[in-house]
Amino acid sequence: MSEDSLTQAYDLTALHSLRRLFPLVLTLAAAVFAVTLLLRLLDESSVASLVPDSTPGELGQWVADQSEEEAPRSFLGQLARSQALAEGLAGLPAGRLISWARASLLLFAIAHVAAIVAATLGLILYRNWRRPVLVTALLWTMGWLFLLPPGEQNENLALILPCGLTLLLALILLQQTATKTLGFVLIISMLLLGVQTAKLFAASRNYRITTALPPWRYSALADLETALNALADGELDAVLADRRDLRDILAPLPANPDVDPAETDWPDLRYHTRLDSDESLLGVLPVTPRFPGRLALATPADSDLASVRELHSLRLGTVAGNFADERYLAQDRHLVLLDLKIFNDINLPHLQQITEALLQPARRNGPLLLLRILVEAAGHTWSEAILGFVFGASLGFVLGTVFAHFRALERGLLPYVVASQTVPILAIAPMVVIWLGAGPLSVAAISSYLTFFPVTINTLRGLRSPHPNAFELMDSWAAGRWQIMWKLRFRAALPYLFTALKISATASVVGAIIGELPSSIRSGLGRAILDFSSDYSAISTPKLWGAILVAASVGMLSFLIVSLGEWLALRNSGGRTQ
Amino acid sequence: MTARVIEARQINKVFNPAREEQVIALQDIELAVSAGEFVSLIGPSGCGKSTLLRLIADLIEPSSGELQVNDKSPHQARLDRDYGMVFQAATLLEWRSVRKNIELPLEIHGVGKQERREKAQAALELVELGNFGDHWPWQLSGGMQQRVAIARALVFQPSLLLMDEPFGALDEFTRERMNMELLRIWRETDTTILFVTHSIPEAIFLSSRVVIMTPRPGRITSIVDIDLPRPRSFETRALPRFHALVAEVREVLRDAHVLE
Numbered sequence: 065m066s067e068d069s070l071t072q073a074y075d076l077t078a079l080h081s082l083r084r085l086f087p088l089v090l091t092l093a094a095a096v097f098a099v100t101l102l103l104r105l106l107d108e109s110s111v112a113s114l115v116p117d118s119t120p121g122e123l124g125q126w127v128a129d130q131s132e133e134e135a136p137r138s139f140l141g142q143l144a145r146s147q148a149l150a151e152g153l154a155g156l157p158a159g160r161l162i163s164w165a166r167a168s169l170l171l172f173a174i175a176h177v178a179a180i181v182a183a184t185l186g187l188i189l190y191r192n193w194r195r196p197v198l199v200t201a202l203l204w205t206m207g208w209l210f211l212l213p214p215g216e217q218n219e220n221l222a223l224i225l226p227c228g229l230t231l232l233l234a235l236i237l238l239q240q241t242a243t244k245t246l247g248f249v250l251i252i253s254m255l256l257l258g259v260q261t262a263k264l265f266a267a268s269r270n271y272r273i274t275t276a277l278p279p280w281r282y283s284a285l286a287d288l289e290t291a292l293n294a295l296a297d298g299e300l301d302a303v304l305a306d307r308r309d310l311r312d313i314l315a316p317l318p319a320n321p322d323v324d325p326a327e328t329d330w331p332d333l334r335y336h337t338r339l340d341s342d343e344s345l346l347g348v349l350p351v352t353p354r355f356p357g358r359l360a361l362a363t364p365a366d367s368d369l370a371s372v373r374e375l376h377s378l379r380l381g382t383v384a385g386n387f388a389d390e391r392y393l394a395q396d397r398h399l400v401l402l403d404l405k406i407f408n409d410i411n412l413p414h415l416q417q418i419t420e421a422l423l424q425p426a427r428r429n430g431p432l433l434l435l436r437i438l439v440e441a442a443g444h445t446w447s448e449a450i451l452g453f454v455f456g457a458s459l460g461f462v463l464g465t466v467f468a469h470f471r472a473l474e475r476g477l478l479p480y481v482v483a484s485q486t487v488p489i490l491a492i493a494p495m496v497v498i499w500l501g502a503g504p505l506s507v508a509a510i511s512s513y514l515t516f517f518p519v520t521i522n523t524l525r526g527l528r529s530p531h532p533n534a535f536e537l538m539d540s541w542a543a544g545r546w547q548i549m550w551k552l553r554f555r556a557a558l559p560y561l562f563t564a565l566k567i568s569a570t571a572s573v574v575g576a577i578i579g580e581l582p583s584s585i586r587s588g589l590g591r592a593i594l595d596f597s598s599d600y601s602a603i604s605t606p607k608l609w610g611a612i613l614v615a616a617s618v619g620m621l622s623f624l625i626v627s628l629g630e631w632l633a634l635r636n637s638g639g640r641t642q
Numbered sequence: 643m644t645a646r647v648i649e650a651r652q653i654n655k656v657f658n659p660a661r662e663e664q665v666i667a668l669q670d671i672e673l674a675v676s677a678g679e680f681v682s683l684i685g686p687s688g689c690g691k692s693t694l695l696r697l698i699a700d701l702i703e704p705s706s707g708e709l710q711v712n713d714k715s716p717h718q719a720r721l722d723r724d725y726g727m728v729f730q731a732a733t734l735l736e737w738r739s740v741r742k743n744i745e746l747p748l749e750i751h752g753v754g755k756q757e758r759r760e761k762a763q764a765a766l767e768l769v770e771l772g773n774f775g776d777h778w779p780w781q782l783s784g785g786m787q788q789r790v791a792i793a794r795a796l797v798f799q800p801s802l803l804l805m806d807e808p809f810g811a812l813d814e815f816t817r818e819r820m821n822m823e824l825l826r827i828w829r830e831t832d833t834t835i836l837f838v839t840h841s842i843p844e845a846i847f848l849s850s851r852v853v854i855m856t857p858r859p860g861r862i863t864s865i866v867d868i869d870l871p872r873p874r875s876f877e878t879r880a881l882p883r884f885h886a887l888v889a890e891v892r893e894v895l896r897d898a899h900v901l902e
Contacts, residue, residue: 533733541747637737
C-alpha cells in the first residue's frame with residue numbers, strides 16, 4: 065500500500081470517529097448528571113427539603129390536607145380518602161404521601177439513568193434503537209425540569225446544563241428523522257429550558273440593558289436661600305428643590321392670579337408647576353433616574369423651560385444633602401435600551417407552579433378545583449365560539465361564492481369587507497351587545513365577526529383558482545353552472561377553504577373570549593382571565609397562566625377538529641392538494 | 643363527396659369593438675374542412691389561429707360571418723358534444739385520478755357509472771395508458787399527461803378534435819413520438835382533426851392540408867395541400883418532398899413579411 069492512500073485512510077477514520085465522539089461526550093455528560101441526581105435523591109439529608117418542595121411532594125401534601133376534610137372532590141383527594149378509610153384512618157398523614165413522592169422520584173431517576181446508559185450503549189454500538197431511547201432520555205430529562213422545585217442559582221444551573229446538553233444531542237442526532245411529534249417535544253423542551261435559563265441569569269430581577277450617560281453637573285449649596293440668591297444673581301440657571309419648600313416662597317409658573325410675585329421673597333424667580341418630567345431619547349428610550357414628583361424646579365421668571373430633558377446643559381444648583389441631591393442629581397444616569405420584566409417567578413411562573421395552581425381549589429378551602437372551573441368556563445366559551453364559527457364560516461362562504469360569480473358585487477362590497485377588519489373588535493363588541501342584548505347570541509356574533517373574513521377571501525380566491533383552460537373545457541362539454549361550481553370551482557377551492565377554516569377556528573375562540581367582556585357573561589373564560597389579571601401576585605399569576613393555557617387548548621382543539629375534517633375531506637385526492 | 647365538418651364564410655372577429663384598443667383578430671376567414679381530414683393552422687403569434695379554434699368551439703362568438711360545424715351552428719354543435727378539445731396545458735384536475743379525469747366529460751353528460759368505466763378504459767387503451775388509470779396526474783410525465791388529455795377529449799367519441807398547440811410544451815423527442823401517436827389515433831378513430839401549431843415541420847408531417855395564417859389583421863394567406871404518402875413514418879421527414887414542402891411554407895410566410 066502506498067503512503068498516500070494510508071494517510072488518506074487515517075484521515076477518514078479520524079473524521080468518522082470525531083463525528084461519533086461528539087454525541088458520545090454529550091451523552092456521557094448527561095449520564096453523569098443523571099447519576100448525580102440519583103445519588104442526591106438517595107441521600108436522606110438533602111431529600112428532606114427537596115422532596116416536599118417538588119411537584120409530587122406538594123401535591124402529596126395537598127392531597128393529605130384534602131383527605132382530612134368532609135368530602136374531597138378531586139380525584140387524588142378521593143383516592144387518598146378511600147385509602148385512608150381502608151386503613152381505618154381519618155386521613156393520610158402528609159409524611160407518608162411525601163415518602164411515596166420520594167419513592168416515585170427515585171424510580172424516575174433510576175429509569176432516567178437506565179435510559180441514558182442505554183442511549184450511550186446504542187451510540188457506541190451504533191444500534192438503530194439509540195434514537196428512540198435517546199428521545200426517552202430527553203423526555204425524562206425535561207421531566208426533571210418540571211418535577212423538581214426551582215432552587216438556588218447553582219442548583220438550577222446543575223439542572224439546566226445537562227438538560228441543555230441532552231437537548232443539543234437529540235437535535236444533532238434527530239435532524240434527519242424529525243417527525244411531527246418529535247419536533248413538538250423538542251420545541252416544548254427548548255422553551256422550558258430557555259425560560260429556566262433566562263430566569264437563572266436574570267435571577268428574579270428585571271432583565272435590563274443600559275448604557276451610562278454623563279452625570280449631572282451641579283453645585284450643592286449650603287441652604288435654599290443661598291441657592292436662590294445665586295439663581296437671582298445669574299450664577300445658576302436653575303435650582304432643584306423640594307416642591308413644598310418652593311411653593312411657600314416663590315410665585316408659580318404659569319402665573320396664578322391669587323399669588324402676586326411682588327409679595328414673595330424673590331420677585332424675579334418662579335417655580336414650575338408644569339414640567340414634562342420624563343427624560344427620554346427620541347421620545348422612546350427612557351433615561352433613568354426619572355424626575356421624582358416631589359421635586360420642583362426654580363428658574364428666573366423669564367425662563368421658557370418646558371421639559372426636564374433641557375436641564376442637562378444648564379448650570380444647576382441644589383441644597384446639599386436634601387432629597388434632590390441624594391435621590392436625583394447624585395444618581396447615575398442610564399439610557400435604558402431594553403427593560404424586560406418577564407423573566408422572574410411572578411411574571412413567568414415555573415410550569416409546576418401553574419400545574420399546582422390548576423390542581424388546587426380556586427379559593428382557599430373552596431369546593432372546586434381551578435382546573436374544573438376553567439374547564440367548565442372553557443366549555444361555555446367553546447359553545448359560543450362554535451356558534452360564531454359556524455355562522456361566520458357560512459357567511460364567509462356565501463359572500464365568497466357571490467363575489468366569485470358577480471364581479472360587480474365584488475368590486476362594490478369587498479372594500480367594505482376589508483374595512484370591517486380594520487375596525488378594532490373591542491370597539492365593535494359593546495355595540496353588538498347593545499344591538500343584540502347581553503347574551504351568548506351577541507358573543508357568537510362578535511366571534512363570527514372575526515371568523516367570516518378569512519373564509520370570504522379564501523373562498524373567493526379558491527373559486528377563482530382553476531386554470532382558464534379548465535373553464536373552457538367545462539364549457540366545451542356544455543357543463544351547466546352548477547356542474548362547473550361543484551365539479552370544478554368548489555373542489556378546487558377546498559384546500560383554500562380549509563386553510564381559512566383553520567385560521568377561523570382559532571380566531572372564533574379569541575372572538576368569543578373578547579365578546580364575553582362587554583356582555584358581562586360570568587361563566588366564560590373571558591371573565592376568568594379578567595379576574596386573574598386584575599390581581600398581580602405570586603399566587604394570582606400562575607392562575608392567569610393556567611387560564612391562558614386552557615384558553616389556548618380550546619383554540620388548539622378547534623384547530624385539530626378542522627384539521628381532522630380536512631384530512632377526511634381531502635384524503636382521497638392524490639395527496640397533493642393537502 | 644364527403645361531409646363538411648367545418649364551413650366558415652366571411653368570418654370576422656373584432657375584440658373591443660368601437661374602442662381605442664380595438665383589435666381585428668380575424669378578417670374574412672374562408673375555411674372548409676371535410677370529414678376525416680387532418681388540417682393544421684400555422685402562423686406566428688397573434689395571427690388568430692387560437693381565436694379561430696375558439697370560434698369553432700363556440701367558446702367565443704364571431705363578430706360577423708357564417709360558421710357551421712357538422713351543418714349546425716357552433717352553439718348547437720357544442721351542446722351536441724360534436725368536438726373534443728386539447729390545450730397546450732393538459733389541465734388535468736389534480737384531485738381526480740387519471741381515470742376519474744377521463745370520466746369527467748361523461749359525468750357531466752350524465753352517463754351511467756358502468757358505461758363511464760368502460761369508455762374511460764377504452765380511451766386509456768387508445769392512448770396506451772391502460773395501466774395508469776389509478777395514478778394521480780402529478781405522477782405522470784408531461785407527455786403522458788397530454789395523452790390523458792387526448793383520451794379525455796376522445797372519450798365521448800366526438801367527430802371533431804380541436805387541438806391548440808397540444809405538444810408545444812413537450813421536448814423534441816417526446817413531441818415526435820406524440821406526433822406518431824396522434825396519427826395512429828387519427829387512423830383508428832376516423833376523427834377529423836383541426837390542429838394549431840407553431841412548428842412548420844410538425845404541421846407538414848401530420849396534416850393533409852396546412853392553413854397558413856398571418857397577423858395584423860389575422861387572415862388566411864394560403865392553403866397548402868400536403869401530398870406526402872401515408873402512412874407517414876420516421877422516414878417521411880427524410881423525403882425530399884418533405885423538405886420541398888417545408889421550403890414552400892417558409893416561402894409563403896416570408897412573402898407575408900412574417901419571417902423578416
